Amino acid sequence: MIPPRRTRSNSRDRILDAASEIVCEVGAGKLTLDAVAQRAGLSKGGLLYNFPSKDALLAAMVERMIGEGRAEKEALRSQIAERRNLEARLACAVSLKVRSGAAQEVASGMLAALAENPGLLDPVRSLIADEWQAIKATSEDPDAAMVAWLAVEALGSLDMHSLSPVSPQDRVRIEAAVKRLLDFGIREAGESEETR
Amino acid sequence: MIPPRRTRSNSRDRILDAASEIVCEVGAGKLTLDAVAQRAGLSKGGLLYNFPSKDALLAAMVERMIGEGRAEKEALRSQIAERRNLEARLACAVSLKVRSGAAQEVASGMLAALAENPGLLDPVRSLIADEWQAIKATSEDPDAAMVAWLAVEALGSLDMHSLSPVSPQDRVRIEAAVKRLLDFGIREAGESEETR
DNA sequence: TGAACTGTACCGTCTGGTCGGTTTATACAG
DNA sequence: CTGTATAAACCGACCAGACGGTACAGTTCA
Incomplete structure (x- = not known):
């Protein structure tokens, strides 16, 4: 029951999950950094800390898929x-x-x-x-x-x-x-x- | 050698052609109204006169295809x-x-x-x-x-x-x-x- | 303490769409 | 033929919102 320690890899997965959900629900056109951040439960700053750009995020999604x-x-x-x-x-x-x-x-x-x-x-x-x-x-x-x-x-x-x-x-x-x-x-x- | 009289349907086709070319060359992501207008040789105003919205333009493209x-x-x-x-x-x-x-x-x-x-x-x-x-x-x-x-x-x-x-x-x-x-x-x- | 991490305010740009004005073609009266 | 009226076609400056990205000040953990 460790207080869900926010490690970097942890956040990364949460972000990737959130991004996938969004893409799945409302389409890629609505895949904005703000939306992903909100969905993942962190701020845009945090998001961009983990993935320096939107392209990086997309690339990671592809990789994972x-x-x-x-x-x-x-x-x-x-x-x-x-x-x-x-x-x-x-x-x-x-x-x-x-x-x-x-x-x-x-x-x-x-x-x-x-x-x-x-x-x-x-x-x-x-x-x-x-x-x-x-x-x-x-x-x-x-x-x-x-x-x-x-x-x-x-x-x-x-x-x-x-x-x-x-x-x-x-x-x-x-x-x-x-x-x-x-x-x-x-x-x-x-x-x-x-x-x- | 009539100075290519600008009829509405005439423009519509030119616009549709231009849009197709753009999509084909640089992808749908770059399909902006400005780009289409420029390519078709008229202004954005003129473009939007023929197709009241971008969606209308896209729909027409689908229709034609x-x-x-x-x-x-x-x-x-x-x-x-x-x-x-x-x-x-x-x-x-x-x-x-x-x-x-x-x-x-x-x-x-x-x-x-x-x-x-x-x-x-x-x-x-x-x-x-x-x-x-x-x-x-x-x-x-x-x-x-x-x-x-x-x-x-x-x-x-x-x-x-x-x-x-x-x-x-x-x-x-x-x-x-x-x-x-x-x-x-x-x-x-x-x-x-x-x-x- | 320092490094990893997060939050927020902000910026510049791009883009769809609006709107008032202008050109052009056509119809018609004198 | 000329002048005028009308409407379609068109122009282009402008706007508002969205979005990617930056800056930087906090915060938390080892």
Whole structure:
């Protein structure tokens, strides 16, 4: 029950949390230093002491989000025994799971703010590039894996902008379809069709 | 050689063009009324005479973009004879074709600005919803069509944020894979695999 | 005591929007 | 053809608020 000692790292986390909440609730356009400070329970001075500029704050947010994403992915890696299309499955699982949570909405708002500072997106860019490479490299059927990964990515992206026309039922079907796609690949000409 | 008579609609288009250019070049963050006015060759007063507010301007930009997309789709409709998975084919074709052009970059920048005014995205939302319905309704294999459409959508979305890890070669392969997917569907368990 | 940290008042700039005035085109009367 | 009236189109100075950032004086802890 230590009187919540305000350490620097402590404040940093509180600030980052506050910023995420704000972005998530009212969008990146309203992400002002004043708002963040208020939300985090300190003054603008204190905020700027921890993050010398708004860009620094944004960069830290990106950093943290990527870290969380990676951690989540790592956690899933151990659960997936099957080696087949490992990376693709991973990516899809991560997307389908993580992306429906709060992180999703944060990412949504962030993109808007980040769009103006292309540099801030660099970490994200390289993360995606890595994922893509892994998928191409470790999949038995890269074509199917690429398409599957893209489809899942789109799901997230559309949600992100609240643009998704995909109903929950659709979602289930898509998930199943993606799994089938990864497991069995794309059918060739002259094969049977069962469900119609 | 009439001294380009300044009609209202004339100015409107000039303004819309200018705004698009700016968004495309420096991003939505720099889309100020002053900049647009200067670019369009009139004063801020004149600009605000044509569009009573910045939101009105943005809304008009969205409107025009949607209109262009629809026109493009209509144009393609006549070229695609095959009835199979018509809607999905159309949508994908439009995306693959149009989205690689200038409209793409404009859309990119726009999203950032639009993210703050969710209402401005309503037209886009309904457009997408319509497309989605059409795809589900008119496809022989809705599952495959949905996945295909999503994959193409992701391609556009990633490009939009300059986040795409997809190389030109990848793109070609994906395009082919999507076509196969639409034509032949997803393979089921216990079928031959030829390319490995 | 000193370093880490916080609070607050303030500044400069940017930007959307207002507003009164000016130009330009058109219609029409004489 | 000329003068006049009218309204649309346009101009640009100005304003108010928001926002990022600074300065600096306190405060707290080791």
